[in-house]
Amino acid sequence: MIDTFAALAxxxxxxxxxxxxxxxxxxxxxxxxxxxxxxxxxxxxVALLLPVTxxxxxxxxxIMFAGIYYGGMYGGSTTAILINTPGESASxxxxxxxxxxxxxxxxxxxxxxxxxxxxxxxxxxxxxxAFLAPWLVDFAVRFGPExxxxxxxVAFVTVSATxxxxxxxxxxxxxxxxxxxxxxxxxxxxQARLAFGVPELLDGVEVTTLAVGLxxxxxxxxxxxxxxxxxxxxxxxxxxxxxxxxxxxxxxKPWLRGTMFGFPIGALPAGGAEIPTxxxxxxxxxxxxxxxxxxxxxxxxxxxxxxANNASAAGTLVPLLxxxxxxxATAAMMLAGFQQYGLNPGPLLFAERPDLVWGLIASLFxxxxxxxxxxxxxxxxxxxxxxxxxxxxxxxxxxxxxxxTIAAKPSxxxxxxxxxxxxLGFLMRRFDFPIAPVVVGLILGPIAESQLRRALAISLxxxxxxxxxxxxxxxxxxxxxxxxxxxxLKGLGRFKANED
Amino acid sequence: xxxxxxxxxxxVDRAGIVIAALLAALAAVLVWDxxxxxxxxxxxxxxxxMPVVVxxxxxxxxxxxxxxxxxxxxxxxxxxxxxxxxxxxxxxALLIAIIGFGGGFILATSALFVTTSAAFGRRAVLVDxxxxxxxxxxxYLAFDRLLTLSLxxxxxxxxx
Numbered sequence: 288m289i290d291t292f293a294a295l296a297x298x299x300x301x302x303x304x305x306x307x308x309x310x311x312x313x314x315x316x317x318x319x320x321x322x323x324x325x326x327x328x329x330x331x332x333v334a335l336l337l338p339v340t341x342x343x344x345x346x347x348x349x350i351m352f353a354g355i356y357y358g359g360m361y362g363g364s365t366t367a368i369l370i371n372t373p374g375e376s377a378s379x380x381x382x383x384x385x386x387x388x389x390x391x392x393x394x395x396x397x398x399x400x401x402x403x404x405x406x407x408x409x410x411x412x413x414x415x416x417a418f419l420a421p422w423l424v425d426f427a428v429r430f431g432p433e434x435x436x437x438x439x440x441v442a443f444v445t446v447s448a449t450x451x452x453x454x455x456x457x458x459x460x461x462x463x464x465x466x467x468x469x470x471x472x473x474x475x476x477x478q479a480r481l482a483f484g485v486p487e488l489l490d491g492v493e494v495t496t497l498a499v500g501l502x503x504x505x506x507x508x509x510x511x512x513x514x515x516x517x518x519x520x521x522x523x524x525x526x527x528x529x530x531x532x533x534x535x536x537x538x539x540k541p542w543l544r545g546t547m548f549g550f551p552i553g554a555l556p557a558g559g560a561e562i563p564t565x566x567x568x569x570x571x572x573x574x575x576x577x578x579x580x581x582x583x584x585x586x587x588x589x590x591x592x593x594x595a596n597n598a599s600a601a602g603t604l605v606p607l608l609x610x611x612x613x614x615x616a617t618a619a620m621m622l623a624g625f626q627q628y629g630l631n632p633g634p635l636l637f638a639e640r641p642d643l644v645w646g647l648i649a650s651l652f653x654x655x656x657x658x659x660x661x662x663x664x665x666x667x668x669x670x671x672x673x674x675x676x677x678x679x680x681x682x683x684x685x686x687x688x689x690x691x692t693i694a695a696k697p698s699x700x701x702x703x704x705x706x707x708x709x710x711l712g713f714l715m716r717r718f719d720f721p722i723a724p725v726v727v728g729l730i731l732g733p734i735a736e737s738q739l740r741r742a743l744a745i746s747l748x749x750x751x752x753x754x755x756x757x758x759x760x761x762x763x764x765x766x767x768x769x770x771x772x773x774x775x776l777k778g779l780g781r782f783k784a785n786e787d
Numbered sequence: 788x789x790x791x792x793x794x795x796x797x798x799v800d801r802a803g804i805v806i807a808a809l810l811a812a813l814a815a816v817l818v819w820d821x822x823x824x825x826x827x828x829x830x831x832x833x834x835x836x837m838p839v840v841v842x843x844x845x846x847x848x849x850x851x852x853x854x855x856x857x858x859x860x861x862x863x864x865x866x867x868x869x870x871x872x873x874x875x876x877x878x879x880a881l882l883i884a885i886i887g888f889g890g891g892f893i894l895a896t897s898a899l900f901v902t903t904s905a906a907f908g909r910r911a912v913l914v915d916x917x918x919x920x921x922x923x924x925x926x927y928l929a930f931d932r933l934l935t936l937s938l939x940x941x942x943x944x945x946x947x
Contacts, residue, residue: 339936342935342936452862453855455852456852458848458851459848462810462841462848463813465844466813466841466845469837469838473834476824476833476834478824480820480834480838481816481817481820504879507903508872511868511871511872511875511903511906511907512868512869512871512872513868514868514871514908676909677908678903678905678906678907678909678915679904679909679915679918681906681907682901682904682915683900683922685875685878685900685903686896686899686922686923686926689882689895689896689899690892690896690930690938693895693938693939694936694937697886697938699887702882702883705879706876706879706883710876713872718802718806718861718864719862739832740831740832742831744831747831
């Protein structure tokens with residue numbers, strides 16, 4: 288406990304250095320600006336900015352990424368409220384009530400409750416992160432390679448199969464990612480896999496190329512292909528921006544309840560912010576004193592899910608920092624950010640670079656405060672970004688998307704891969720395959736493989752080592768249950784449907 | 788996810804069958820590629836083991852996707868307009884070609900900007916071209932001078 292305070296105080300001293308404050312400010316500014324643009328979520332925001340930062344110092348740019356992450360969450364809710372196009376699935380619940388409020392001329396209070404709720408949730412969840420992380424690190428130092436492998440199996444299953452619409456399509460996405468992770472030189476034996484004699488493929492598939500292709504190019508192709516279906520309308524912010532006393536009274540409990548949903552679910556390797564946001568939405572709908580307003584713009588329906596969304600964003604940093612385990616697309620991009628500097632999040636990083644880790648955690652508090660200021664009085668500025676005509680917006684997004692690749696590796700092969708992943712992203716959206724498992728598979732696949740091979744080398748090739756460690760055996764059991772649960776539940780559902 | 792009405796046979800989803808076939812083909816490629824690898828590990832797994840594991844998974848998923856497609860279990864799709872998609876892909880192809888032949892960053896990204904903008908319904912090609920050239924020149928200068936990252940230079944960049 289005392290150690291945590293000391294570490295946090297030390298981290299605060301790192302975070303308030305003028306350069307780091309500047310990085311945090313740039314991060315939240317860019318994150319909000321890019322997050323506001325429709326169709327761009329926090330994951331893509333980080334992916335777009337990764338190649339630009341690889342020459343900066345690691346501590347500062349990680350602080351910047353965290354700012355981008357949090358900023359993207361704030362920005363995404365602005366878009367969800369004002370034009371009903373959530374940039375990411377976690378903002379879907381916000382869009383339900385928030386856009387109705389905006390249409391009814393209460394866009395100001397909707398934006399305010401989401402910004403203040405995000406601040407409250409983000410701050411509480413970051414405190415949770417600061418206290419949970421050292422405890423988990425103590426636990427994680429005892430992990431052997433077989434335990435890590437088992438943990439990654441849990442993450443694979445929860446990210447792809449357990450909570451999506453279809454476990455088969457989720458697993459298909461994951462295995463596409465795992466396949467892409469195999470490309471390149473095998474680190475243990477130096478042999479090339481799936482390179483087909485192309486020298487550029489020997490280094491493997493670049494995470495940023497995949498993410499930018501899938502998210503940016505894929506999204507642009509998808510939106511272009513169905514432009515004839517929907518016309519999005521920007522709701523102007525009318526009336527007062529400030530919340531009334533009544534709004535405050537109706538908001539503070541949903542904020543806290545949303546945080547309680549968001550942080551634990553985000554911190555468990557349970558994948559994504561969608562579940563807590565929808566849990567929070569349905570809870571508020573049940574508990575509200577104004578049930579007649581739900582579906583027409585109830586402030587509780589914005590306050591709760593927004594808080595849950597931000598709390599789970601902080602929650603996903605717990606497994607990311609302590610175990611090196613990304614459980615969302617954005618966390619996967621953050622991990623890529625660490626890897627870009629040769630840093631591997633995990634217990635070792637806490638021991639070796641406490642200044643970096645605790646500086647990052649402390650800077651999250653600062654980023655949150657900056658975001659509150661940036662989002663409340665300056666909301667008009669961000670709204671103006673939404674007025675960019677769609678053709679220029681997407682043309683600009685594509686220019687920025689390709690620019691990152693051109694700056695990092697200006698080769699025909701790399702750019703063709705970017706375009707190819709764009710087509711893949713388009714097809715996956717069209718046929719309703721989730722995108723995040725591909726990115727997680729690409730990043731975690733090679734790590735899981737090397738942990739498994741290390742475990743088997745230590746046990747002289749005996750696969751029973753996976754079951755002899757109690758941690759690994761438990762985790763593999765959890766993974767198996769999580770894999771089978773959706774199939775069993777579906778079977779039960781069908782059984783019930785036949786009974787009726 | 789709807790389990791479907793068993794009394795009313797749904798149409799077989801052709802796209803779903805193509806997806807299943809592609810997954811099966813990918814699994815075959817993985818196995819074929821892994822046969823060229825030598826297992827040098829004394830104990831445990833060599834480099835050829837993981838591709839086979841992934842290929843097995845892909846093959847099983849191909850079967851799963853095939854069953855879903857036959858049952859018509861795929862979610863409904865809205866109609867898609869192919870013209871804008873092709874336009875953007877042409878833009879990407881132009882970008883790659885211009886970079887490949889040394890045309891430089893400014894021309895390449897401008898070509899992509901104009902085609903994408905046209906794909907989203909703009910018809911003012913000349914105005915868009917001017918906007919694109921100005922914007923990409925500014926980006927080039929910012930990257931080259933401020934961030935000291937090198938972007939590929941062509942005839943236009945050498946004039947700056």
